[in-house]
Amino acid sequence: MSTHFNSICLNDCAEMLKKSLFMVGEIGGNNCNYALGIGNKTIKEAMEMVPQAVQAIKNAVQEVISYGALKVVVPGNFPIGCFPIYLTGFQTNNYSAYDKYHCLKELNKFSIYHNDLKIAIEELKQEHSDVTIIYGDYYNAFQWVFRHASNLGQSLSFCY
Known part of the structure; x- marks a missing residue:
């Protein structure tokens, strides 16, 4: 990372890093x-990977701070249970597996x-x-768009 910083700021x-948003x-x-x-992992198996991912994120934040960052945004995950790839891959006839937006609850x-x-x-x-370290809440931002889709001129119907 220091090589990159050295390539973008000569003096x-x-x-410059103190004034930047990371x-x-x-x-x-x-x-x-x-x-x-x-x-082809189960949700439970994928959950076992989460602590490593969180630690990698924490390490990355610590690294940019060590270079002088004073403003950092750390985004979370989207509600992947609403994504077409997962709706297709984990499709079920069990209606209780879905929420009111037809997203998969477990995902x-x-x-x-x-x-x-x-x-x-x-x-x-x-x-x-x-x-200043801020959590970028992609999950709730995405859910807000779902809840307000009709007000935004969008439909929650499926595309074919």
């Missing part, structure tokens, strides 16, 4: 996508579990009180 790199993530999403998709529970990343962020805030 006063530390000062987006650290979304890390671990591809691992989960692979595990649940091509890897969204997985996303919420991964979003326990918020605990790691709070730990980082305690360790680095001079740094």
